Amino acid sequence: MAEFMPGATHLECTATGERFDSERLQGLSPAGKPLFARYDLAAIRETFTPAALRGRRPDLWRYAEVLPVRDPSARVCLGEGFTPLLDAPRLARRLGTGRVWVKDEGQNPTGSFKARGLGLAVSRAKELGAEAVALPSAGNAGSAAAAYGAAAGLPVHVVVPQDTPRPIVEEIRALGADLQLLDGLITDCGRVVKQGVEEKGWFDLSTLKEPYRVEGKKTMGYELFEQLGGRLPDVILYPTGGGTGLIGMWKAFDEMEALGWIGSERPRMVTVQAAGCAPMVRAFEEGAASAEAWQNAATYASGLRVPGAVGDFLILQALRESGGTAVAVPDHEMATWVHRMGADTGVFAAPEGGAVAAAAAKLRASGFLADDDEVVLFNTGSGLKYVGMEPVD
Ligand SMILES: *Cc1c(COP(=O)(O)O)cnc(C)c1O
Numbered sequence: 001m002a003e004f005m006p007g008a009t010h011l012e013c014t015a016t017g018e019r020f021d022s023e024r025l026q027g028l029s030p031a032g033k034p035l036f037a038r039y040d041l042a043a044i045r046e047t048f049t050p051a052a053l054r055g056r057r058p059d060l061w062r063y064a065e066v067l068p069v070r071d072p073s074a075r076v077c078l079g080e081g082f083t084p085l086l087d088a089p090r091l092a093r094r095l096g097t098g099r100v101w102v103k104d105e106g107q108n109p110t111g112s113f114k115a116r117g118l119g120l121a122v123s124r125a126k127e128l129g130a131e132a133v134a135l136p137s138a139g140n141a142g143s144a145a146a147a148y149g150a151a152a153g154l155p156v157h158v159v160v161p162q163d164t165p166r167p168i169v170e171e172i173r174a175l176g177a178d179l180q181l182l183d184g185l186i187t188d189c190g191r192v193v194k195q196g197v198e199e200k201g202w203f204d205l206s207t208l209k210e211p212y213r214v215e216g217k218k219t220m221g222y223e224l225f226e227q228l229g230g231r232l233p234d235v236i237l238y239p240t241g242g243g244t245g246l247i248g249m250w251k252a253f254d255e256m257e258a259l260g261w262i263g264s265e266r267p268r269m270v271t272v273q274a275a276g277c278a279p280m281v282r283a284f285e286e287g288a289a290s291a292e293a294w295q296n297a298a299t300y301a302s303g304l305r306v307p308g309a310v311g312d313f314l315i316l317q318a319l320r321e322s323g324g325t326a327v328a329v330p331d332h333e334m335a336t337w338v339h340r341m342g343a344d345t346g347v348f349a350a351p352e353g354g355a356v357a358a359a360a361a362k363l364r365a366s367g368f369l370a371d372d373d374e375v376v377l378f379n380t381g382s383g384l385k386y387v388g389m390e391p392v393d
Contacts, residue, residue, distance in 0.1 A: 003072070004070050004071060004072070005064050005065065005067070005069065005070050005071075005072070006039070006040065006043070006044070006065070006070070007022070007023075007039075007067075007068050007069065007070040008022040008037035008038055008039055008068045009022065009038055009039060009040050010022050010038055011026055011035040011036065011037055011038070011211055012035065012036050012038050013029035013030075013031055013033055013035060014029075014033050014034045014035065014036055014311075014314060015029070015031050015033035015313070016029065016031050016033070018030075018031075020035060022037060022038075022068065022211075023128070024128060025125065025128045025129065025130060025203060025210075026210065026211060027204055027209050027210055028209055028310070032310075033310070034208040034209070034211070034214070034247075034310060034311055034314070035211040036211065036214070036251060037068050037211050037212070037215055039065075039066055039255070041066075041255060041258040041259055042258075044065050044066075044259070045258075045259050045260060047065075048065040048066070048259060049259075049261075050225070050226065050230055050261060053226060058082045059077065059079055059080055059081045059082050060080055060081025060082060060116055060119070060120075060216065060219040060223075061075055061077065061081075062082065063219050063222050066218075066222075066252075066255055067120065067215055067216075067219075068120070068124050068211075068212055068215055069120070069123050069124055069127055070127070071127060074123055074124075074126060074127035075123050076119060076122050076123045076126070076148050076151045076152045077119070077151075078109035078110075078115065078119065078147060078148070078151055079108075079109055080108055080109055080115040080116050080119040080216070081108070081115075081116050081119075081216075081219050081220075081223065082223060083103060083104050083105050083107045083108060083113075083223070084103075084104050084107065085101050085102075085103050085104075085223070085224065085227040085228070085376070086101060086102045086103075086104055086345060086347065087099070087100075087101060088100045088101060088102050088344060088345045088377075090344040090345070091340075091341060091344040091345055091357070091377075092375075094340065094344060095357075095360050095361055095364050095369075095375075096364050096371060097360070097364055097369050097370070097371060097372075097373050097375055098370075098371060098372040098373050098374055098375075099373075099374040099375070100360070100375050100376075100377060101228075101233065101374075101375070101376045101377070102341070102345055102347055102353075102376075102377050102379055103220065103223075103224070103376055103377070103378050103379065104347050104379050105220075105378060105379060105380045105381065106347070106348070106349065106350065106353070106379055106380075106381050106382030106383070106384075107382075109144070109147060110140070110143045110144045110147050110171065111140075111143075111381055111382035111384060111385050112140040112143075112144065112303070112350070112380060112381035112382065112385065113217065113220070113245060113378075113380045113381070114140040114141045114143070114144035114145075115144045115147070115148075116216035116217050116219060116220070117141070117144070117212075117213030117214065117215075117216040117217045117244055117248075118141060118144035118145045118147075118148050118205070118213065118216070119144070119148050119216055120212045120213065120215050120216030121133075121145075121148075121205050121210055121212045121213045121216065122145065122148035122149055122151075122152050122154060122205075123148070123152070123212075124212045124215075125154070125203050125205070125210070125212075126152050126154055130154065130203035131154075131155075131201070131203075132154065132155040132156070132157065132200070132201070132202045132203065133145065133149060133154060133155070133156055133157070133202060133203045133204075133205050134156070134157035134158070134159075134193045134196050134197060134202035134203070134204060134205065135157075135158060135159075135193060135204065135205040135206050136158075136159045136160070136186050136187075136188075136189030136190040136192070136193045136206060137158055137159070137160050137164075137186065137189065138160070138161065138164065138186045138241065138302040138303055138305050138306065139160055139164040139165055139168040139169075139302045139303070139385075140168060140302075140303055140381055140385070141205075141207070142158035142159075142160050142164075142168070142172050142177070142179070143168050143171040143172045143175065145158060145177070145205055146158060146171070146172045146175035146176065146177035147175050149175075149176075149177060150175050150176050150177075155178070156176075156177040156178065157177065157178045157180075157193070157196055157202055158172055158177045158178070158179050158180070159179075159180045159181075159182055159189035159190075159192045159193055160172070160179070160180075160181060160182070160186075160189060161181070161182060161183075161184060161185055161186065161188075161189065161302075161305075162181040162182060162183055164181070164302060165302055165385055165386050165387075165388070165389050166388055167384065167385050167386075167387060167388075168302075168385055169181070171385075180192060185297055185305065185307060186305065186306055186307075187293070187307055187308060190206060193206065206310075207241075207242035207244055207306075207309070207310065207311070208242060208243075208244060208247070208309075208310045208311045209310060213244055214244050214247055214248045214251065215248070216248075217244045217245040217247075217248035217249070218248030218249060218251050218252040218255075219248075219252070220245060220248065220249055220252070220378075221248065221249035221250075221251075221252030221253055221256070222252055222256070224236075224249075224376060225256060225261060225262070230261075231262075232253070232262065232265075232266070232267050233267050233374045233375060233376045234267060234268065234373045234374045234375065235267055235268045235270060235324075235369060235373055235374070235375045235376070236249065236267045236268070236269055236270065236375075236376045236378070237270045237272055237356045237359055237360055237363075237375065237376070237377050237378065238269065238270065238271060238272065238356070238378050239272045239273070239301070239303065239304055239352035239353070239355050239356050239378060239380055240271040240272060240273055240280055240304070240315060240326075241303050241304050241305070241306035241309070242306050242309045242310070242311060243271070243280070243309050243311050243312070243314065243315040244311070245378070245380070246269060246271065246315055246318055247311050247314045247315060247318065249269075250266075250269065250314075250318040250322075253266055253267075266321070266322045267322065267376075268322050268323045268324040268325075269318050269319055269322040269324035270319070270324050270325055270326065270327065270359065270363065271284070271315060271319055271324070271325075271326040271327070272326075272327050272328075272329060272352075272355050272356050272359040273304055273326070273327070273328050273329070273355075274298075274299030274301050274304040274305070274328065274329060274330070274331060274334070274355065275299075275328045275329060275330040275331070275393065276297060276298040276299040276330070276331065276392060276393060277294050277297035277298065277299050277304055277305050277306065277307060278294065278326075278328040279291040279292065279293065279294040279306075279307060279308060279309070279312070280309070280312065280315055280316070280326055281326040281327065281328045282294075283312065283316060284316060284319055284320075284325070284326035285326070288316070289313055289316060290312045290313045290316070291308065291309065291312040291316070292308075293307045293308035294307040294308070295307070298392045298393075299331055299351075299392060300331050300334075300351055300386070300389045300390060300391050300392055301331070301334055301350070301351035301352045301354075301355055302386075302389075303350070303352045303380060303381065304351075304352055304355065325363070325368055327359040327362055327363065329355045329358045329359055329362070330391075330393045331351070331391030331392050331393045332391045332393060333354075333355075333358040334351040334352075334354035334355045334358055334391065335351065335354060335391045336354070336358070337354040337355070337357040337358040337361070338350075338351060338353065338354035338357075338383060339354075340357065341353065341354060341357045341377075341379070342383070347379055348382065348383035348384065349379040349381075349382075349383050350379065350380060350381035350382060350383055350385060350386055351383075351386055351389070351391075352379075352380045352381060353377070353378070353379030353380060353381065353383075356377045356378055356379070357377055360375060360377060
């Protein structure tokens with residue numbers, strides 16, 4: 001009785017607008033830029049409404065009409081998405097802003113929001129005939145890929161820096177992936193993956209180098225709308241590495257406008273990075289359209305240890321078009337705010353979540369956040385995955 005979904009109509013280059021076939025495996029566009037999946041939103045506008053979502057399964061597949069997987073039996077499910085949006089009145093009082101919500105992505109399978117992107121990417125890669133997948137990772141993407149690959153019965157090759165948090169390394173191993181540890185950063189790991197892609201035919205699941213991780217992450221935008229009872233917050237603070245989630249939510253808002261769910265208003269989007277690796281913050285402050293790679297990247301927030309991002313121009317566009325900003329936070333402040341957030345909310349956040357709370361305090365002090373703003377803080381992972389890691393500054 002499972003119904004096939006319409007899926008995407010085509011893929012579109014985010015830089016040139018050129019169109020490509022969505023029904024075969026695709027990487028970057030010929031221009032070397034990310035591809036976005038496009039849907040016939042006009043055709044589903046009448047039926048894919050907020051009211052139609054009521055009573056659907058409490059995971060990201062509730063948004064199946066705007067996801068690329070056509071065959072329901074191709075979905076690889078571990079319970080990804082529809083994480084709680086937690087009202088945090090004591091944290092709001094501490095920060096001195098109107099209302100604070102914590103989107104607790106640490107409750108996803110594998111303890112981070114990477115489950116959303118990799119759940120989609122692995123499902124779609126399998127549906128389109130990939131026989132093995134591979135990716136470089138700062139850690140959490142590797143364990144999410146390992147989990148979904150295991151669930152799908154698809155071999156997974158992961159390359160991570162050797163100083164990746166130990167719990168994540170153990171997790172990747174336990175999930176049966178082929179794991180390589182490398183003395184270097186995620187960008188160095190990317191070179192090893194590229195070799196396997198060229199020589200062994202692995203399908204490359206690197207951030208934004210295939211079109212579907214961003215489709216999984218965009219569901220966070222749909223969830224915020226639903227969980228806030230049909231509206232969006234004033235400000236979204238997002239810990240940014242490759243930026244998939246921020247780019248994904250920005251895409252979701254455009255889709256929601258085309259579907260008639262929202263108007264042209266948007267939340268102010270804020271990128272939060274580590275002081276020891278802040279290429280997007282630097283580019284934002286310089287008014288640049290793209291970001292130069294960060295040298296000697298160092299932070300214990302491994303998800304933020306990303307010196308360069310292929311979607312840099314898309315992140316910067318979203319920050320500027322939304323009236324947002326970009327903030328860098330030193331590691332020791334992340335650690336302080338992990339504790340404050342924990343004591344105020346009951347959520348044991350990853351350092352990336354602590355970074356976002358620390359950034360909110362800075363933005364309240366600078367006046368960017370007003371005393372009546374409604375703010376969503378993304379805690380992107382569970383603190384349990386970083387036990388034993390220490391701030392580097
Ligand atoms: C990967 C990761 C990030 C960065 O996410 P992007 O969407 O790539 O910017 C933030 N926090 C955690 C815990 C992560 O694993």
